Amino acid sequence: MTPITHHLSDALLDAYVTGNLDHPFAVVVAAHLSLCDSCRARAEAAEMLGGALLDRIAPAPVSPGAQDRLLAALDHAPPPPRPITGSGIFPAPVMQALGGQPPKWRMLGGGIRQQILSAGADGALRLLYIPAGRAVPEHSHGGLELTLVLQGSFADSQGRFGRGDVEIAQDDLDHQPVAGSGAPCICLAATDAPLRFRAMIPRLLQPLFRI
Amino acid sequence: MPAETAPQTDPTQWLLAVRDHRDRAAFLLLFQYFAPRLKGMLMRGGLRDGSAEDVVQDVMLAVWHKAAQFDPHRAEASAWIYRIARNRRIDLARRKPPPEPEILAEPEDTEPDAAQILALGQEAALLRSALGALAPDQARVLEQAYFEELPHSRISELTGIPLGTIKSRIRLGLERLRRDLNDLRQP
Numbered sequence A: 001m002t003p004i005t006h007h008l009s010d011a012l013l014d015a016y017v018t019g020n021l022d023h024p025f026a027v028v029v030a031a032h033l034s035l036c037d038s039c040r041a042r043a044e045a046a047e048m049l050g051g052a053l054l055d056r057i058a059p060a061p062v063s064p065g066a067q068d069r070l071l072a073a074l075d076h077a078p079p080p081p082r083p084i085t086g087s088g089i090f091p092a093p094v095m096q097a098l099g100g101q102p103p104k105w106r107m108l109g110g111g112i113r114q115q116i117l118s119a120g121a122d123g124a125l126r127l128l129y130i131p132a133g134r135a136v137p138e139h140s141h142g143g144l145e146l147t148l149v150l151q152g153s154f155a156d157s158q159g160r161f162g163r164g165d166v167e168i169a170q171d172d173l174d175h176q177p178v179a180g181s182g183a184p185c186i187c188l189a190a191t192d193a194p195l196r197f198r199a200m201i202p203r204l205l206q207p208l209f210r211i
Numbered sequence B: 001m002p003a004e005t006a007p008q009t010d011p012t013q014w015l016l017a018v019r020d021h022r023d024r025a026a027f028l029l030l031f032q033y034f035a036p037r038l039k040g041m042l043m044r045g046g047l048r049d050g051s052a053e054d055v056v057q058d059v060m061l062a063v064w065h066k067a068a069q070f071d072p073h074r075a076e077a078s079a080w081i082y083r084i085a086r087n088r089r090i091d092l093a094r095r096k097p098p099p100e101p102e103i104l105a106e107p108e109d110t111e112p113d114a115a116q117i118l119a120l121g122q123e124a125a126l127l128r129s130a131l132g133a134l135a136p137d138q139a140r141v142l143e144q145a146y147f148e149e150l151p152h153s154r155i156s157e158l159t160g161i162p163l164g165t166i167k168s169r170i171r172l173g174l175e176r177l178r179r180d181l182n183d184l185r186q187p
């Protein structure tokens, strides 16, 4: 197994730890943290800073009955359901986004499949399935695109990306990822602006990609 | 007590008593320490008095129910509780629960590694004193990011604040504790 070589940036990790990252990107970050001990440790160091800030914040007194209400709730409130855990190639945050079910792929043509996991004003999150050796139509995007490989690999002008690797593509990067040979490439991708395809025909595909 | 025999801060010891013995007296100490701080954090995040107290109750209940997931090798109580409060705040603001990374549970029979717990406590103490030595405007940026909402365009300022050396030392300590989950993680 090739070790992870493409990691999260400091800015992404800080935004995630402080709760300032939009949902689609937070899912990709949490999925990488589930696979990467090194970034997990970076996130925990940043959380320790959150704890240190909480220690020294000016306290706001709680009302006198709060403690008794809480003690009563300990006996009566049902414990929260166990969180959804990872399954197969999908780490826990991806299974959570899938609602605990296996993906329901939708064909996009050329053997490429996708499932949109969320789409809204805060961006879009999707799973992509690219057959070995196949190219994703060349595209650029107006914002940030964060892609995490879950199976197989892809390569583009930024390098080669295998399981656990994250590609951070900013604004104006024009890139054309090509899936590696061997297993199909399955990735989790978050975007905050619609993809723009360069060629005419893929532009017709855009409604299918639907973001 | 000398640091060698009591490496954890008090709140971490209380949380371990809750985790291992469901100790209600220790849980009350946690409440008395954290509830006013959590309320302060949530009010800085824009919640009104009453809703801030409701969220404090949610967070403290989650502390009680999730205590089994607390690992003193990887976090102090304050960091672990900060994370729970942050997730609750995100859940309320977006009406959907934030993603949770895979839980790194210790195997049942794990003996506590006193040296690692001590080292983590020492790094935390260094982090606290470095925090106290920051210029007020730098500390304000951190508090805004962790308690309120920092515009995306200003997130990169956080890495310019001189806590990086200590954070990377903590990270190295935590990385040494990496569990070899590779087999589990490969499909």
Ligand SMILES: [Zn+2]
Residues within 6 Å of the ligand: A004, A006, A007, A008, A032, A036, A037, A038, A039, A040
């Ligand atoms: Zn990483």
